[in-house]
Amino acid sequence: MTTHPRPSPTPPTPPTPPDPCAPRDRRTPPDRYARPVVELTAVTKEYAGGVQALRGVDLTVLDGELLAIVGPSGSGKSTLLHIVGTLDRPTAGRVAIAGHDVAALSDRALSALRSRHVGFVFQSFHLVPGISAQANVAEGLLYCGLSRAERGRRAAAALERVGLGDRMEHRPHELSGGQKQRVAIARAVAGEPDLLLADEPTGALDTASGRSVMELLHELNDDGATIAVITHDQEIAASLPRSVRIRDGRIVSDEWHAQPGRPREAP
Amino acid sequence: MSTTRLRPPRLGPRDVLHVGSAGLRSRPMRVFLSALGIAIGIATMIAVVGVSSSSQAKLLQELDKLGTNMLVVTPGQSMFAGQDTKLPKEAPGMISRIEGVRSVGTTGDVPEAVRRSERIPKEETGGIALKAAKDDLLGVLRARMRTGTWLNDATSRYPSVVLGHVTAERLGITGVGAQVFIGGRYFTVIGILDPVPLAPEIERSALIGWQAAEQLFAFDGHPTAVYERSADDRVAQVRALIARTANPQSPTTVSVTDPSAALQAKAATEGAFSTLLLGLGGIALLVGGVGVANTMIISVLERRHEIGLRRSLGATRGQIRIQFVTESLLLSGLGGLAGIALGAAATGVYARIGDLPWVVPWWAVTGGFASTLAIGTLAGLYPAVRASRLSPTLALQAT
Numbered sequence: 283m284t285t286h287p288r289p290s291p292t293p294p295t296p297p298t299p300p301d302p303c304a305p306r307d308r309r310t311p312p313d314r315y316a317r318p319v320v321e322l323t324a325v326t327k328e329y330a331g332g333v334q335a336l337r338g339v340d341l342t343v344l345d346g347e348l349l350a351i352v353g354p355s356g357s358g359k360s361t362l363l364h365i366v367g368t369l370d371r372p373t374a375g376r377v378a379i380a381g382h383d384v385a386a387l388s389d390r391a392l393s394a395l396r397s398r399h400v401g402f403v404f405q406s407f408h409l410v411p412g413i414s415a416q417a418n419v420a421e422g423l424l425y426c427g428l429s430r431a432e433r434g435r436r437a438a439a440a441l442e443r444v445g446l447g448d449r450m451e452h453r454p455h456e457l458s459g460g461q462k463q464r465v466a467i468a469r470a471v472a473g474e475p476d477l478l479l480a481d482e483p484t485g486a487l488d489t490a491s492g493r494s495v496m497e498l499l500h501e502l503n504d505d506g507a508t509i510a511v512i513t514h515d516q517e518i519a520a521s522l523p524r525s526v527r528i529r530d531g532r533i534v535s536d537e538w539h540a541q542p543g544r545p546r547e548a549p
Numbered sequence: 550m551s552t553t554r555l556r557p558p559r560l561g562p563r564d565v566l567h568v569g570s571a572g573l574r575s576r577p578m579r580v581f582l583s584a585l586g587i588a589i590g591i592a593t594m595i596a597v598v599g600v601s602s603s604s605q606a607k608l609l610q611e612l613d614k615l616g617t618n619m620l621v622v623t624p625g626q627s628m629f630a631g632q633d634t635k636l637p638k639e640a641p642g643m644i645s646r647i648e649g650v651r652s653v654g655t656t657g658d659v660p661e662a663v664r665r666s667e668r669i670p671k672e673e674t675g676g677i678a679l680k681a682a683k684d685d686l687l688g689v690l691r692a693r694m695r696t697g698t699w700l701n702d703a704t705s706r707y708p709s710v711v712l713g714h715v716t717a718e719r720l721g722i723t724g725v726g727a728q729v730f731i732g733g734r735y736f737t738v739i740g741i742l743d744p745v746p747l748a749p750e751i752e753r754s755a756l757i758g759w760q761a762a763e764q765l766f767a768f769d770g771h772p773t774a775v776y777e778r779s780a781d782d783r784v785a786q787v788r789a790l791i792a793r794t795a796n797p798q799s800p801t802t803v804s805v806t807d808p809s810a811a812l813q814a815k816a817a818t819e820g821a822f823s824t825l826l827l828g829l830g831g832i833a834l835l836v837g838g839v840g841v842a843n844t845m846i847i848s849v850l851e852r853r854h855e856i857g858l859r860r861s862l863g864a865t866r867g868q869i870r871i872q873f874v875t876e877s878l879l880l881s882g883l884g885g886l887a888g889i890a891l892g893a894a895a896t897g898v899y900a901r902i903g904d905l906p907w908v909v910p911w912w913a914v915t916g917g918f919a920s921t922l923a924i925g926t927l928a929g930l931y932p933a934v935r936a937s938r939l940s941p942t943l944a945l946q947a948t
Contacts (some may be wrong), residue, residue: 369861369941382555390865391555397863398555408858412575424568425863427558469862 317345318378319399319477319508320366325375327361327531335361336372337531343510345476348503350519351512353528360481362528363512367400367479368392380476397425401470405482407462409454415441415465416450422469440472441465444498460491464498471502478502478509484518496521557865568859568868569875572848580880583837583844587884587924588891590834591917595892596899597826598913601819603896603905608816610906615691615747617809618784622775622795625804634802635771640795641684644775647790649783654686654776656751657769659762661732663710663755665720669730675719679731680754680773681762682711689776690745697725697740705758708765710736713752717741731755732766747808748776834924837884842928845877849936860941869937877929878922885921889914 320343327336335358343349353359364370365377368384377384380399387395401422409418419437428436441450444464454462463483470478480499484492496518503509511522519525520539527535560568573580622644624634637643645653659679662671686692687699698704700711710729712722717738720729728735736757745751762768775795779787792803849856856869864872893909900907 364942367861387555390557390867393860393863393865393868394555394557395863396861397557400861402861404858406854408854410571410855413571422862424560424564425557425859425865425868430563 317381319343319345319347319380320510321376321378322366323376325365325372325377327358327365327370328373335531336365338375339528339531339533341366341526341533341536343477343508345508346503346506347524348500348509348522349511349524349526350522351510351526351528352514352516352519354514357528358531359512359514359528361531363479363481363510366477366510367402368395393425397473399476401473401475401478403463403466403470403478403480403483405485407454407459407466407486409462409465409469411454414451414453415446415457415468418454418465419469419472422472426473436472437468440468443471443502444468458491459487460494463487463491463495467495467498467502471507476508478507480509480511482513483511484513484515557863557868560868560871565871565875566879568872569879572852572876573879579844580883583840584880584884584887586837586840587834587881587921588837588888590830590832590837591885591888591921592891592895593830593833594827595889595909595913595917596895597823597830599892599896599907599909600899601821601823602908602910602913603900604903605816605819606908607903607905608812608819611746612809612812612816615809615812616778616781617807617813618781619689619747619776619778619808620784620788620791621748621806621808622777622791623773623804623806625802634799635769636773636775636803637796637798638770638772640772641775643794644777644791645684647779647787647794649779649787650777651780652685652689652778654682654684654689655759655772656680656682656686656754656756656774656776657759657762657771658773659732659757659766659768661766663716663720664730665722666728667730676753677716677719678750678754680751680756681759681768682756683759686751686756686776689778690748690751692745692748692751693743695741695743697738699740700756700758704739706760706764707758708734708736708761709739709758711740711742711756712738713742713754713756714744715752716755729755731757734765746812750774834920838881838924838928841877841881841884841925842932844880845873845929845932846935848876849873849932849939852936853939856936856939857941860939866937870933873933873936874926874929877932878925881921881925881928882918885918888921889917892917 320341322339322341325336325339326334328334339362351359351362361370365372366379368377368379371377371384379395382395382399384392384395410421413421416434416437419440420433423433423436438450441447444467446461446464446468449457449461454465457465463486467480467483483499484495487495499509499511511518513519522539524536524538526533622636622640624636626634641653641655644650657680659681661679662674663677663679664671664673682700683705695714697711700709708731710731712720717723722729722738722741725738725740727738729738742751763770777787777791788805791805792800796803859869859872896909897907899905
């Protein structure tokens with residue numbers, strides 16, 4: 283296990299809401315529950331042809347954390363993202379996401395796990411062209427089992443949350459890059475996932491838009507969201523409370539930074 | 550550790566339709582073109598079936614009007630070759646007394662030539678037969694006068710003649726009052742018949758009164774055809790009795806025919822639509838199906854990112870499969886509906902031009918639509934399975 287600077291008392295089990303996608307009170311500091319959202323133990327991933335992308339990775343992410351997984355291209359960070367996001371399975375080692383052991387789950391159950399517990403934000407947004415921002419966000423709730431009306435309502439709320447309340451009916455081509463990424467973030471958080479995975483979220487954006495997207499991620503984290511940002515950008519990594527450096531399939535450092543400019547709000 | 554079971558929720562029918570039509574809505578031109586192939590196939594098949602059904606319906610309508618309860622008694626073949634057989638003079642009267650017989654009409658052949666004038670050589674008969682008519686011949690045949698009147702008690706004693714429509718055409722006579730030259734004297738045309746589908750021999754005859762034939766020509770008075778109509782439910786019984794009644798001495802030399810049988814056979818042939826055209830429609834449908842499959846495969850290739858995205862949002866393999874099968878079904882279903890409309894419209898135009906009833910059988914419509922759905926499923930299955938097997942990590946690869 284990675285050494286953790288913060289004391290992690292045994293987590294009291296938080297009450298499981300009956301509706302997996304129901305909004306719950308996120309404005310709770312992580313230290314109180316310190317429930318592990320991601321637990322990787324000795325995870326290796328070997329691709330056909332003998333390429334070892336991950337060589338024994340141990341990583342724990344607690345509820346409410348905001349961390350960067352940082353490394354140069356080819357370091358295995360994308361593979362790590364796929365495994366943490368349950369899009370891929372490890373060759374060896376144990377992966378538990380939101381308390382579910384991934385190895386024990388069928389493909390169907392993994393899909394359900396993703397729909398309830400994991401939200402993705404991609405570098406290239408992956409918005410559906412030709413439909414409105416609200417419809418794009420609602421599409422993210424489709425596999426949650428919510429009614430159509432409820433999906434529309436939550437999509438509107440999520441867009442308000444990311445500051446796009448006045449862009450609901452805009453189509454992706456009518457939005458700027460930063461706005462598109464905000465729509466994608468709204469889609470990822472609309473289902474209130476336990477973990478938000480952002481893969482180079484600022485990679486396709488100019489500096490100003492990138493900064494505002496990072497600002498939004500900070501705000502969401504302040505509201506209680508657990509966010510992992512995958513990036514090769516050292517500057518971004520340094521701006522987050524925790525950064526996990528990965529190189530050649532191994533974690534080479536796991537640091538906590540002081541956040542002078544961003545004191546954590548008291549609940 | 551959480552113990553909640555992870556079961557993906559089912560997509561409702563509306564949601565399935567929503568994801569299945571998403572790809573179509575963004576590419577209307579492609580939808581139009583790939584649905585067109587299916588539409589052409591279905592339209593061809595519907596039109597082929599519709600046109601032949603309409604023609605058949607027309608014939609059956611006609612048959613209904615003419616009735617299927619008529620029998621014709623004619624002298625048949627003798628057992629001894631070359632020997633003429635004749636019906637007894639009493640045959641019409643005997644037949645009319647069979648239980649169930651409603652009306653009887655009789656003709657007798659008169660061996661005289663019918664010519665336009667005396668200047669026409671005797672040999673040029675034009676294939677026109679002279680017949681003597683008596684009883685209710687017009688009523689039994691349900692024949693109508695095109696112009697003029699039928700023979701009555703008065704006119705059948707005198708040199709008056711009623712022409713079948715073919716006869717009138719061959720002689721070049723269009724109205725009453727004209728004279729025709731029959732057996733050395735002129736007869737006055739008092740009427741021309743409309744076509745008589747049940748008795749084509751009448752259409753090619755000139756009909757004169759029974760008495761006139763006996764008085765003016767050497768007519769022996771033996772009937773050569775007795776037309777009889779009975780109640781619909783008595784036809785079989787009448788048929789069993791009629792030969793013996795008409796000629797009790799030698800019932801085997803009497804021939805009994807049902808002229809409506811020939812029309813029925815014709816209707817059946819009309820109904821048997823052209824297999825060749827139907828086959829062409831089938832091939833067009835098949836090609837349309839291949840087009841849909843092709844479109845679907847391209848669609849899956851193009852939408853790798855969307856598939857990956859949906860998987861990352863929590864779509865199961867089954868939900869990806871149903872999305873693409875639905876898309877394929879919608880594509881071919883749209884084509885099928887358009888094809889049915891086109892085929893029905895083509896049948897309608899044909900029926901209007903040919904003055905036929907507009908008939909598009911339900912079995913053809915439902916069968917055609919069902920086959921497009923089957924083709925849609927088949928064409929969509931392989932691309933859908935391919936889509937569902939794509940690795941979800943593909944979505945994360947930058948474009």
